[in-house]
Amino acid sequence: MICVMAGTPGRDLRLLRAAAELWDQDDQEIGFLARLFTQTSLPYRDPGDKPRWERRNGDLTLSVRPGSTGYPYGAMPRLLLNWLSTEALRTKSRDLILGRNLSDFMRQLGLTPTGGKNGTITRLMKQSDRLFQASLAVRWEGENRVAGGQMNVASEYNLWSRPSDDPDANSLFPSVVRLSGDFFDEVRNHPVPIDIGALRALRGSALRLDIYCWLTYRMSYLRRPSTVSWETLRAQFGSELADTKQGRGQFRRDFAKHLREVLLVYREANVETTEAGVHLAPSRTHVPLKGLRDLGRVPSELPSPVGQALAQ
Template identity: 45%
Template sequence: MGAPAPKQEDKDARTLAIRPSVAARLFEESQAIEREDAIRAGMAGFLGRALVQATLPYREPDAELPVWGRSAGDTSLIIKPGHYFDPDTNKFKSMGYPYGTIPRLLLAWLSTEAVRTKDKHVVLGDSLGEFMNGIGITAHTGGKNGSITRLREMMKRLFASDMAIVRGGAAGGDFAQSKFSVADETCLWWDAQKPEQAGLWQSSVTLSDKFFNEIVANPVPVDLRALRALRQSPMAIDLYCWLTYRNFSLRAPTTVPWEALKLQFGSGAEAEKKFRETVKRALMQVMEVYPAATVTPTKAGLFLEPSRTSVPRLVKSW
């Protein structure tokens, strides 16, 4: 249990702490969310519960790391990168880890399609441009650092990775492990030079049985408009999803300690003070698109009070 929550900063103060371009986008989406809820707007999406509790990297880990992981309580997400043969060195090389915003948008889109269709074979759309718009990337740029290049790279990394959800594991304690990959098969037939042009064949992803079953059995409803508005901050996306997930079952005020939050959302090498500041900045963005959440940073951690979920509870798959 936590102490009574301090008075929240008013909305104007939060907005001033956010970059003007980001604030403008958040304001626009917050107005749309206020006018019409996600279900009526056709923007209710889903994420698997396990990937809300233990999240992907925010920044690129060293590609040579054999394994990367993050923990939340007794639950850990462990990722091993895929590999490919490099003819220049005559060796197998790591593809690298999926990280940042794009894999999160991909997972939300794929999860939503899986829940909607109840089919693990997911068609990605006739053209690359159509797919990018669908996941919330509206700028279709090429080149080394363009959105098309980054999307294709993150799709390869995400779909080639092996993951595991591990619960427990301490000496003498309980232990449970579930290994999975996101996709069993991936077929990308788009022409990156002509993103708006339909391919000769439909691009598709066949989700793995374990990933598909986890999504369908334990879907966490989210507002896709909120994810897209928060797309420049992967931590803000994770905080938003975590808050609406917590508010599904939260019955009394509670404080989540900074130490627990750092395990779930932080980096082991990150200083405590810097981590707290990063969370507070991300939370300012989240509150613009999820103002119903009653959450306050305190000296002890994040003070949560029972609040409405971001997507109304009447959504059928909750």
């Protein structure tokens, strides 16, 4: 049962059609995301000239420092992180090839190649470069100790330098990424199964993607009802709005709207928005546990310093 304060939104016909297709499918296309990115998130909009950007989820804090090209933000880096995590587990390798050509890679992300200054090709190339240039810092603060570490998504990368006149043409030199050891270890030791079809349906909003991944992860281990306060959600998901009564109220309305859209896709989630926050009740996970079993291995390595911080 799904319980929300308002009715199902009817304005986004594309989302409704995509959700209906997911309801009718027999088999899920299962992907993975490193657990860190189900607990915290990247920016939704460009933070600009700030030297550091951070989000907090309880005792866990993620800090992002941009490279020379700026901050990664929006839906593109989130879709990239899902693809990288999934491919790393599928191939069991840090070295990943980004499709036969640009169009092939974009189709894997659920994107339609479009040209121009604001087209999907240009945005993907810019956000890929920004994501691989950014530095991430993870910090966990408990009652008796503090843990943390530094992490980059990639240690090396070689991407398309500019949009091709024919994005379907095979490149003489394919785009490749070598994941950093810490990111690779985090993915291997803490993979969260997610529905790739759900991500494609929700890709029009970075906040929707974050809510879906967070909700999928929370429901995978939730055993008793729990209410996440609006204050906690605002710290975790962030807001450009002022920390005033009006700003906090608008955040609640925005979050509730995007949550309703996520619940079109994740219908099994027992969720209710209240004055206190978002009330979660134990629900069927959106991805069967066989998603993890299908990996064919249980990580035996000790986690990296970042992984140790996240394991607290």
